[in-house]
Amino acid sequence: MVRMLKKLFNTTRPHFESGGKLEKLHPLFDAIETVAFAPALTTKADTHVRDSLDLKRFMTFVILSLMPPFFYGIYNTGCQTGLASGLDMGFVPVMLRGAWVVMPMLMVSYSVGLFWEILFASVRRHKISEGFLVTGLLFPMTLPPTTPLWQIAVGISFGVVIGKEIFGGTGRNILNPALTARAFLFFAYPANMSGDRVWTVVRNTGSQAVDAVTAATPLALAPLAASGEAMSKILTDAGYTFQRLFIGYLPGSIGETSALMILMGAAFLLITGVANYRIMIGGVLGVLAVAYPGYLINLSSGGEAASMFSVHPTWHLVMGSFAFGIVYMATDPVSAPGMNLSRWIYGFAIGALTVMIRVFNPAYPEGVMLSILFMNLFAPLIDHFVIKVRLGKRIPNV
Amino acid sequence: MKMTQSPTFKAFSEPLVKNNPVFIQSLGICSALAVTVQLKTAIVMALAMTSVTAFSNLTISAMRNVIPRNVRMIVELSVIASLVILADEILRAYFYDISKQLSVFVGLIITNCIVMGRAETYALGNPPIRSFMDGLGNGAGYGLVLVTVAFIRELFGAGKLLGFPVVPQFFYDHGYMNMGFMQLAPAAFIIIGLLVWLQKSIVKG
Numbered sequence: 001m002v003r004m005l006k007k008l009f010n011t012t013r014p015h016f017e018s019g020g021k022l023e024k025l026h027p028l029f030d031a032i033e034t035v036a037f038a039p040a041l042t043t044k045a046d047t048h049v050r051d052s053l054d055l056k057r058f059m060t061f062v063i064l065s066l067m068p069p070f071f072y073g074i075y076n077t078g079c080q081t082g083l084a085s086g087l088d089m090g091f092v093p094v095m096l097r098g099a100w101v102v103m104p105m106l107m108v109s110y111s112v113g114l115f116w117e118i119l120f121a122s123v124r125r126h127k128i129s130e131g132f133l134v135t136g137l138l139f140p141m142t143l144p145p146t147t148p149l150w151q152i153a154v155g156i157s158f159g160v161v162i163g164k165e166i167f168g169g170t171g172r173n174i175l176n177p178a179l180t181a182r183a184f185l186f187f188a189y190p191a192n193m194s195g196d197r198v199w200t201v202v203r204n205t206g207s208q209a210v211d212a213v214t215a216a217t218p219l220a221l222a223p224l225a226a227s228g229e230a231m232s233k234i235l236t237d238a239g240y241t242f243q244r245l246f247i248g249y250l251p252g253s254i255g256e257t258s259a260l261m262i263l264m265g266a267a268f269l270l271i272t273g274v275a276n277y278r279i280m281i282g283g284v285l286g287v288l289a290v291a292y293p294g295y296l297i298n299l300s301s302g303g304e305a306a307s308m309f310s311v312h313p314t315w316h317l318v319m320g321s322f323a324f325g326i327v328y329m330a331t332d333p334v335s336a337p338g339m340n341l342s343r344w345i346y347g348f349a350i351g352a353l354t355v356m357i358r359v360f361n362p363a364y365p366e367g368v369m370l371s372i373l374f375m376n377l378f379a380p381l382i383d384h385f386v387i388k389v390r391l392g393k394r395i396p397n398v
Numbered sequence: 399m400k401m402t403q404s405p406t407f408k409a410f411s412e413p414l415v416k417n418n419p420v421f422i423q424s425l426g427i428c429s430a431l432a433v434t435v436q437l438k439t440a441i442v443m444a445l446a447m448t449s450v451t452a453f454s455n456l457t458i459s460a461m462r463n464v465i466p467r468n469v470r471m472i473v474e475l476s477v478i479a480s481l482v483i484l485a486d487e488i489l490r491a492y493f494y495d496i497s498k499q500l501s502v503f504v505g506l507i508i509t510n511c512i513v514m515g516r517a518e519t520y521a522l523g524n525p526p527i528r529s530f531m532d533g534l535g536n537g538a539g540y541g542l543v544l545v546t547v548a549f550i551r552e553l554f555g556a557g558k559l560l561g562f563p564v565v566p567q568f569f570y571d572h573g574y575m576n577m578g579f580m581q582l583a584p585a586a587f588i589i590i591g592l593l594v595w596l597q598k599s600i601v602k603g
Contacts, residue, residue: 148573162588166595188579 009033028118030127055170058274058333059130065268066137066328068261073254074098077145080200080251101201102254105140105152112153113139116160120169129170131177131334135159138178138328141255142321142369143185145201147192155185175376176335179369186369194365199251245318256321266327275331278340279347283326284317286351291316294359309359316355325368326350335376339390342382350375406528409520410535418539420590421597425511426540429503430547431586437560440548441541442496446485446504448537451513454478455533459521474517475508482508512536547589555580 016029078098082089087097113136114128121128139156159181164173186193244250248258256262269275291313298309316322330336330350337346350371357367364370402411419425426447433443457477458465465473486504489497497504507513516536521529552558554577557565565574579585 148575150573151575166591184579187582187584188577189575190578191575 028121028128056130059134061272061274062134062269062328063137065265065272065274066134066141066255068264069255069258069324070137070141072248072258072261073141074102076248076250076252076257077101077201077254079249080145084200101145102140104149105143105145105147105254106137108149108152109140109156110136113156113160116157116165120161120165124169126169131164131170132160135164135177135181138255139181142178142182142253142324144193144199144253146199147185151185151189151192154188155181158184171334173334174380175373176329176332179329179373179376183369183373199253242315242318245315253321256324259318259323262323262327269327269331275327276333276336276343278343279331279336279350280326282344282347283322283330283351283354286348286353287316287322287355288313288351289348290352290355290359294355316358320358320366321368322351322354325354325372329368329372330375335379337379337383337386339383339386342379342386345382345386346375346379349378406531409524409528409532410538413532413535413539414542415539415597416601418543418597419512419515419536420540420543421594423512423515425515427590429506429510430540430544430590431583433500433503434544434548434551434586435555435581436499437545437548437552439496439499440544442489442493443500443503444537444541444544446489447507447510447512448534448541450478450481450485450507451516451537451540452530452533454481454513455516455521455529456526457481458517459524459526459529462522465522470522474514478513478517479508512540543590543593546593547586550589551580551585555585 012029013033075095075098078094078096078101079089081087081097081101082094087093110133113132117128117132120126136156139159140152143152143155159177159179162184163175163177163180164170167173240250246259248260250257266275266280270277270280291309291311294309295311295313311319326347330347337343350368353371353374354367357364357371361367413419415421417423420427420430429443429447433439454474454477458474461473461477482505485507486497489500489504516529516533520532524532549559552560553564557563557570557576565576577585
């Protein structure tokens, strides 16, 4: 099998090398070949670090770590559809129903994004970057399952071209491309990206004709609370217990509902050393650092402060997409800072900003996306100052 | 000498694309963000701006030998200000609705760096006719950007052009939606950025 593959690559290679018929498509050939075999290239320049973890393996690990929330997302989407339209709730039909919704989104995201990747790779004569495989998977996972496919195509085009290629491709983007794409859709088609009607796909079965199901997500319920009312009580009354939020059996964007699955992915990322634990822990600390004082003030003042503060701080960790954002989006090695101290600051600021947006800004029920993008912009600045401090401490060479 | 190579013609043609004030010098961005939600206001703004730049260049160039150097800014400003007031009054008299929509931005032509910049760098050192053409060219270059950006924004943001619906109902019935983002100022930023990219790849060197 392996030998056959090798033979296939060896026989087709001449067509793609300079002078061959399909010279222009060399990036495509290269991308497919290196999926199967480690590249034979060696660095020809001076001293360099030897590391068997190249970009492709790195990105493959991220994709593997995305699998638990991805499959749970498919299951959950199928479940919510089934609940809303009263369909068979067996495991297989639920998975099929979920896949029927999620797979087209994934395929559109991959094919349109890959088109731009190949276009830029061919024009600029660089390799197709494996980073796109992650972006193309992350992006649909951040979307509500009812997002129209053409909007996904528009969004991923924006994310890949404006979020990444304009700056020179993978490794040079200042913003996370998947989040850029999502932010674009968020502002371009607000009606499809938030509100109570977008989180559940409804299949019409002859007998009952519903157009859409109104299901408030926990975050959307929050601002409705009258002052003085305990927020956790409202959530529990609506059926959102802590356990349910943690497991993720509720309507929401495809990949982000289950904190449990995301924790599994996070563990995998940390064990393989792909993501940095400082950003994740910093993020959790940031959330608690803002939410705890607010919670205590709220308790002592009888709940006069913003209603979101009356939720127990740990709920902020499992509500909405904070877990997904801090594990998969904030740890993106390109747009996150590179120094250890700045990673703490960066993660902390993301967590803190997220809670602040949730609590104080009723226009945006969820603040993870905006706070990560915001801190992406500041990542180089934080690095700059951390390096400056480090250099200042150094004993000068006399 | 062929007409296309005369300095007068060049003064007009170069700022259109090759040395466009918005793309190359990044001037006039503020109003380009503000008045480009609709094509109609953009066109009117472009015309007002072009006439102000052209006539201020003409006037200042005609006076360039009598303006004392140390008060030239004040002289330039008063010329530009009178022209802007003139343009504003004309708009109010004949296109009251559009003038309402443009609101403060007609008055703000006076602070548009393109006008002042051309007066300082070009009109003070060149004969009147050539300066006039330079003003026309710069105004038209600015107008070109404005109209292009407004075209894209109105088409995708509202599905209209000059106020008339152009996206057929058929599209909407099948799920097409207007892009709310295009109505916001950041969209103009991104479009201008993409246009700069386009301009740089067309005009090389």
